[in-house]
Each structure stands twice: as C-alpha cells, then as structure tokens.
Amino acid sequence: MNIKLLKLLGNNARYSIAELATMLGSDEKTVEKEINELESNGIIRSYKTVIDWEKIDTSTVSALIELKVSPQADYGFEEIAKRIMKYDEVETVYLMSGGFDLCVMVRGKTFQQVAMFVAKELSTIDAVMSTATHFILRRYKEFDVVLCSEKDDDRGMLSL
Amino acid sequence: MIDYSKILNKCVTEIKPSGIRKFFDIAEQMSDVISLGVGEPDFPTPWHIRSEGIRSLEKGKTRYSSNHGLLTLREEISSFMNRKYGVDYDPASEILVTVGGSEAIDGAIRAVVEPGDEVIIPQPSYVCYEPITLLAGGTPVIIETKAENEFKITPEELKAVITPKTKALILPYPCNPTGAVMRKKDLEAIAKVLKDTNIIVISDEIYAELTFGDEKHTSFASIDDMRERTITVNGFSKAYSMTGWRMGFACGPAPILSQITKIHQFAIMCAPTTSQYAAIEALRNGDADIAKMAEEYDMRRRLIVDGFNKIGLTCRNPLGAFYAFPSIQSTGMTSEEFCEKLLYSKKVALVPGTAFGRGGEGFIRASYCYSVDHIKTALSRIQEFVEEL
Numbered sequence: 448m449n450i451k452l453l454k455l456l457g458n459n460a461r462y463s464i465a466e467l468a469t470m471l472g473s474d475e476k477t478v479e480k481e482i483n484e485l486e487s488n489g490i491i492r493s494y495k496t497v498i499d500w501e502k503i504d505t506s507t508v509s510a511l512i513e514l515k516v517s518p519q520a521d522y523g524f525e526e527i528a529k530r531i532m533k534y535d536e537v538e539t540v541y542l543m544s545g546g547f548d549l550c551v552m553v554r555g556k557t558f559q560q561v562a563m564f565v566a567k568e569l570s571t572i573d574a575v576m577s578t579a580t581h582f583i584l585r586r587y588k589e590f591d592v593v594l595c596s597e598k599d600d601d602r603g604m605l606s607l
Numbered sequence: 608m609i610d611y612s613k614i615l616n617k618c619v620t621e622i623k624p625s626g627i628r629k630f631f632d633i634a635e636q637m638s639d640v641i642s643l644g645v646g647e648p649d650f651p652t653p654w655h656i657r658s659e660g661i662r663s664l665e666k667g668k669t670r671y672s673s674n675h676g677l678l679t680l681r682e683e684i685s686s687f688m689n690r691k692y693g694v695d696y697d698p699a700s701e702i703l704v705t706v707g708g709s710e711a712i713d714g715a716i717r718a719v720v721e722p723g724d725e726v727i728i729p730q731p732s733y734v735c736y737e738p739i740t741l742l743a744g745g746t747p748v749i750i751e752t753k754a755e756n757e758f759k760i761t762p763e764e765l766k767a768v769i770t771p772k773t774k775a776l777i778l779p780y781p782c783n784p785t786g787a788v789m790r791k792k793d794l795e796a797i798a799k800v801l802k803d804t805n806i807i808v809i810s811d812e813i814y815a816e817l818t819f820g821d822e823k824h825t826s827f828a829s830i831d832d833m834r835e836r837t838i839t840v841n842g843f844s845k846a847y848s849m850t851g852w853r854m855g856f857a858c859g860p861a862p863i864l865s866q867i868t869k870i871h872q873f874a875i876m877c878a879p880t881t882s883q884y885a886a887i888e889a890l891r892n893g894d895a896d897i898a899k900m901a902e903e904y905d906m907r908r909r910l911i912v913d914g915f916n917k918i919g920l921t922c923r924n925p926l927g928a929f930y931a932f933p934s935i936q937s938t939g940m941t942s943e944e945f946c947e948k949l950l951y952s953k954k955v956a957l958v959p960g961t962a963f964g965r966g967g968e969g970f971i972r973a974s975y976c977y978s979v980d981h982i983k984t985a986l987s988r989i990q991e992f993v994e995e996l
Contacts, residue, residue: 451902459979469913470906470979604634604956605644607625607734607783607963 449481453490456482458591460494497592501585509538509554510561513547513579514569524548527574536564547579558582622738627962630946634956641985642956643973646783648848648929650903652885653896656847660885672880674872676704676856680883683890684856692815692826694839700861703868704878704886708813708842708855713739714867715809715838715857716775720745724774729760730964731932732779733811745774751966754934757923758787762796769800775807778827781814784963784972785932786908786925788818791825798830807863808837813855814928816846816897819905824927828858835860838867845928846897847889852882904929907975907982914986915973918993929976932960936969938996946971952995953988 451471455462464482468475485491500507514531518524524542531551532540539552551569555561565580586594612620634640651657675681681698688694696702705711712735720726722744728736729750737747748768752758765776778797780789789797801808808827815824828837842855855878857867889896908925915922915933922933935945942959949955960967975982 451906455906462979466910466983469909472909600649602645602647602649604640604642605627605631605958606646607958 448485448490452478452481453485456491456494460496497590497594499586499594506556507554508556508558508561509552509583510565511581511583512551512553512565512569513581514549514551514575515577516548516574517576519574522574527572530572531569534564534568536561536568618742618744622741625734625962627943627959630943630950630959634950637950637954640950640954640956641981641988643975643977643982643985644956644958645974645976646930647850647976648845648900649976649978650848650900652848652852653889653893655892656849656885656889656896659888660852660881663881663884668880668884670880672704672877672883674877675702675868676878677880677883677887680704680887680890681856683887684858687890688826688839688841688858692824692829694826694828694834694858696839696858697861701858701864703857703864703871704883705842705855705857705871706875706878707844707853708811708840709735710871710875710878711838711840711842711855711857711867712736712809712811714870715840715859715863716740716745717743717870718863718866719775719807719809719838721774723772725770725772727765727768727773727776727806729758729777729779729782731758731782731784731960731967731970732777732963733783734963736777736779746772748773749964749966751964752785752787753966754923754970757926758782758785758932759789759793760797762800765797765800769804769806773804773806775809776801777809777811779811781812781818781824781927783814783928784930784958784960784967784970786928786930788820788925788927789825790822791830794825794827794830798827798833801836802832806836808833810837810839812839812841814845815841817901817904817929818927819901819908820926838863843886843889846900847886847893848900849882849885849889852885853879854882854886904975907977907979910979911973911975911982911986914982915989918986918990920971920989920993929974931973931975932970933973934970938993942968942971949989949992953992955985955988955992957989 464475464478468478516527528540531537536553538554541550543550553561565578570578681702684702685696685698688696716739720743724745725748726740726745727748729752740747750760750764810827818824828834828839838859840857843849911931912922912924919937920933920935922931925931942961946957946959958972960970
C-alpha cells in the first residue's frame with residue numbers, strides 16, 4: 448500500500464495522475480491502479496473539498512453536540528450512532544471516551560434550526576440521556592486546512 | 608573631514624558586493640511576486656526543538672557556554688557524525704560548535720590560509736568561499752564545474768589547478784545552487800589526487816541530510832586516508848530548519864580544530880546557548896523530522912525538475928539540497944536578462960546563476976523549499992513567459 452500516495456491525495460485530491468506519478472517517481476499506469484485499489488478497498492472513502500462557507504453569504508451554522516447515551520441490550524452505541532448519522536444535518540458522528548459518549552456535529556441554516564433538530568430528533572431517542580449543544584463561532588483550522596488567513600511565510604523574496 | 612577611502616581595509620572594500628542586491632531589492636518592493644528564490648526551508652523548526660530552547664530560557668540557561676560549545680552537544684554531534692556518516696570525532700578535542708556553518712567555514716579558512724595561499728573553489732557554488740578567502744589574504748582559484756559532469760569536480764579538473772601554492776580545496780557538496788552531489792566513487796577519485804599532497808579539504812556538508820537517490824551522503828572524512836586533512840563543516844540550519852538559531856559545527860583533527868577554536872574564542876566567545884540546548888534535542892530526537900522533510904523535498908524536487916524540462920528549460924537531476932538549476936540557454940538570454948524580464952512581466956522571482964560565479968551564466972536557480980501549489984503556480988507563470996518569448 449502506498450502511504451506516500453495516500454498522504455498526497457489526503458492533502459490535495461485534485462493532483463492529476465501525471466503529477467502524482469512525477470512526485471512519487473512512478474508511472475501513471477501504476478498510480479491509477481493503486482488509486483483504484485485504494486478506492487475499492489474502502490481506504491479512500493471520498494474526495495471531499497474543504498470549503499470556507501463563512502466567506503459566502505449563505506447563512507450556515509454548525510454545532511458540536513455531546514450526547515450521553517444509555518445503551519440497551521439490543522440497541523447499543525453502534526445502533527444509535529448509525530441511526531443518528533443517517534440525518535442529512537449530521538456531518539460527523541464519533542464514539543468518544545471520557546465525559547460523554549457520542550460527539551455529533553450538526554449543520555443548519557440558523558441557531559434555532561440546529562437547536563430544534565437536537566430537541567426533536569436527538570433528544571427524543573430513547574437511549575439518549577442528555578445532550579449539550581455547543582455552537583461553533585469561528586473555524587480556524589479544519590482537516591489540516593487553515594481557514595483563517597495567516598501569512599505564514601516571512602522569508603522574503605530572495606536569499607542566497 | 609575623514610577620508611574613509613583612506614582608512615578602510617582595502618581588502619574588504621575591494622570585495623565586490625553581491626551583483627544581484629539591486630535585483631533582490633526590486634523584487635521585495637513589487638507586489639504579488641511569487642518567489643522561488645529563498646535559500647532556507649519553509650518548514651518551521653519542529654516543535655519539540657523549539658520547546659527545548661524555550662525550556663532552557665525558562666530555566667535561566669542564559670550564560671556563556673564553554674567556548675567549544677556545551678559538552679553534551681559535542682557528544683551528540685559526535686554520535687550524529689558516527690551514526691550517519693561513519694566518521695569518528697572526539698567531542699573533547701575535535702568538535703567546535705559555531706554560529707552556523709558560516710562561522711565554521713570562516714574559521715576553517717582563516718586557520719589554514721595564509722597570504723599568498725591558493726584556495727581551490729568549485730563554482731557555481733555558495734557565495735561566501737571567495738570573499739572569505741580574499742579576506743584571509745588567499746587567492747581563490749576557481750574550477751568551473753560543468754553541466755555535463757553534473758557540476759561535480761573531476762580529478763582532471765582538480766589536477767589542472769593544483770600548484771605548489773595550493774593550500775586548500777573547498778568541497779561544497781551537496782551544492783547550492785546546482786544541487787550537485789558527489790557520490791562515494793566521485794570523492795574517492797578526488798582523494799586519489801590529494802593523497803600525496805598537503806592540501807587541506809574544507810568540506811561544507813550543510814546539505815548532507817538532503818541527499819536524494821540511491822545513496823546516502825558520503826562525508827569526505829570517511830574516505831580512506833582523508834580524515835587527517837579534512838575539516839568537516841555541517842550544521843542545523845537546513846536539516847532541522849533552524850536557520851535563525853545560528854547553529855553549526857566544525858569537526859577535524861585536533862591540531863586544526865584547536866586553531867579554529869582559538870579564532871572562535873577571540874571573535875565569538877561561544878555560540879548562542881539557547882540554540883545549543885535546542886540543538887541537543889534536535890540531535891537526540893529529530894531524526895524522524897529530517898526524514899519527513901526530506902521525503903517532502905524529494906517529491907517537490909521531482910515535480911520541479913519535470914516542470915522545467917517540460918517548459919523546455921533543460922534541468923538536470925539535482926540529487927541534493929533544495930535547488931533546481933535549469934539552463935535558460937534555449938531562450939538566448941543571459942541569466943540576468945531572463946530573471947529581470949520574468950520578474951517584470953510575470954512577477955516570478957528566481958536567482959540568476961551568475962550570482963554564484965561566472966559559470967552560472969546561462970542558468971537560473973529555483974528553490975523548491977515551497978509548497979507544491981506554490982511551485983506549480985510559479986512553473987505555470989514561467990511556462991507562459993517562455994511561450995511568449
């Protein structure tokens with residue numbers, strides 16, 4: 448398995464096969480084959496784009512919800528997590544260690560919409576004992592991508 | 608009224624300042640310039656190294672260290688040189704911690720070169736060797752290395768310039784700006800020429816950890832019979848991204864090192880103590896950081912070399928450092944013309960090869976210590992420029 452290839456694609460899904468082949472010192476046919484294998488093995492799950500939605504005028508609000516869950520005999524963490532993840536509003540579901548059980552990230556158009564979603568869809572699940580909703584106020588870095596503009600390079604133009 | 612021309616050291620005033628200073632200044636003033644012109648890593652110093660430096664300040668380690676450098680650091684340097692390059696240096700008498708590799712080169716040349724001595728310097732290469740030789744009263748003797756020889760020195764070229772006055776040979780490999788590397792076989796051939804001479808070799812190996820391809824870096828002192836005549840210079844700037852910390856070292860036989868240390872004692876006292884503590888951490892736990900950065904550079908290297916060749920600017924395969932040195936001869940322009948026109952028309956800053964010696968005419972230096980996206984953008988602007996010629 449080509450870890451270097453994965454790291455490159457992980458950083459930028461839009462590298463062309465030719466560019467990947469050059470950077471890896473490989474050839475296009477091999478790279479294409481490797482990518483196909485990674486995709487069919489479910490190691491590459493998707494090629495999503497990290498978008499700074501706040502820069503656009505669309506109102507969008509996200510929240511991180513901590514769920515404390517009481518798993519039943521035939522309805523454990525797994526089932527609850529898989530039920531919650533089916534909602535379009537739900538971007539992320541993690542099973543966590545520590546003070547709460549499931550971390551759910553939800554996206555909506557307004558604060559009220561998100562709060563209503565939590566109240567109507569998540570709190571009402573039998574196994575859910577409590578929820579704590581935290582709204583995201585500002586994103587700085589997401590999936591290794593810096594969103595706030597930070598001029599990182601102070602090296603100047605030229606040096607010998 | 609003081610006439611400064613009468614009081615300043617002519618040896619210094621006669622050294623020509625870098626011819627491209629003007630060009631640098633223009634590039635800095637323009638906006639939206641994309642540069643491939645710097646000579647230092649884009650990675651910040653790894654956190655654990657920075658933390659160690661900060662911790663040493665918090666603990667109040669702000670006094671002079673031993674002139675030679677902290678003993679712990681010298682022991683780590685000795686261990687580093689041994690495990691990486693198979694060369695043994697005694698921390699007590701054969702290693703000096705300096706203010707960057709720059710001070711080590713200066714000290715080495717000053718300890719060895721007397722007025723009238725000849726110093727063989729391959730070019731194109733880093734700009735400091737000639738001026739420092741002149742300041743020591745020596746005579747630079749340039750070997751114009753050739754593209755067909757991958758900018759390495761050949762034994763024939765070396766033999767042709769050795770005279771009874773030759774005191775030292777500078778070996779700057781891996782090389783800035785050419786990216787050239789001398790493999791073991793190449794160095795052995797040079798060693799053969801030097802074997803029955805008294806010529807001292809100053810081996811500037813600052814880019815040693817950025818060696819690509821099938822072979823790791825060979826330190827000149829590891830070649831049979833060469834240790835007794837070699838001053839090995841290395842440091843932390845390029846390998847560990849510690850340029851601003853000013854950390855380097857010189858290693859060599861005790862009789863030479865003791866004299867370099869003498870100069871260092873009087874001129875510098877000691878290298879920055881904070882940096883030394885950080886450097887210890889770098890050597891102890893930084894191998895993984897080097898490997899990660901080197902891997903990244905390797906990918907960018909392939910990308911930029913391929914990019915230049917596709918544009919029609921023939922670029923040989925640089926096997927070290929982080930510079931590509933493509934030829935712009937196909938455009939019919941001089942290096943300076945090319946870089947100036949490129950800067951004004953496409954706002955891309957590159958360094959003309961002539962900054963590194965006459966033999967750099969017809970070449971340009973492009974650093975790849977930038978992100979892949981940055982390199983790609985620069986290449987596409989350069990391509991537009993060349994197509995519009």
